[in-house]
Amino acid sequence: MQSIANQNPLPLRNLQIEVRQVHSSQHERSGAEADARLQFGSGGSASAQAQVHLGQQQAQQSGSASQQVLVLNGRSAAITLRSSRPFRLMQTQFRNGRPVLVQGFVLLEASTGFMATPRWDGTDLVELEIGTSTLVLPLGEWVSIAQSETNNRSERSGLLGQASASDQQSSELQVRLTVR
Structure with a gap:
């Protein structure tokens, strides 16, 4: 497939x-606790108590943050990341002539941008160059990049007793390009 960047001229349109x-x-906590008491009384009497506590707690949260930028076709725009963790950028591979996004090796730094x-040639696909990577994306659809x-x-x-805890946090950076 020929790159859109090599085709001249690109339509003079704004892309959003x-x-x-x-x-x-997702947070998950679980644990078991035991408590035992043995009491000796006067006259040789004794009493014993034992308690076992089992617990499990799960919680899930989700949210999103968004921004919009209007840019002339073929020109660059600055995108700001609001994350304390780096993102692994996807890459485009072509299978049977169709673009498919797969896990890449380029990291987008945390808290920067x-x-x-974007380069659009008038079709239903748009190239989006981010750093050294170029992604081919469908126009008008949200895509995880x-x-x-x-x-x-x-x-x-x-x-x-014993206790265990696990925390799993995930973030996706999604983009949608439209012609304005």
């Missing part, structure tokens, strides 16, 4: 770049 960051997190250059995921797991155990 909409970017949203979709965040989701990137320059985006980058992902970020962190997983944390901790376990604690002692004489009378």
Whole structure:
């Protein structure tokens, strides 16, 4: 497939770049605790108590942040990231003549941003250049172009109990390009 960037001239139109960051997190906590008491009374009497507490807690959250930029076809626009974690940029591969996005190797730095250059030739596809990567995207559709995921797991155990916790946070950077 020939690059849109090599075709001259590009239509003199404005393109709207909409970017949203979709965040989701899942927290899970579980544990078991034991408590035992033994009491000795006067006259040789004794009493014993034992308690076992089991618990499990789950929570999920999601949210999004978005921005819009209007740019002339073929020109660059600055996009700001509102994330404390880096994103792994997707890349375009062609399978059976159709563009498919797959996990890439380029990282977008946390809390900074990137320059985006859209190139549209009048068809239903648009090239979006981000840094050294060029993605081929359908016009007018939300597409995930980058992902970020962190997983944390901790376990604690002692004489009378144990607990475990896991946190999973994921974010997707989605973009939609439209002609204005």
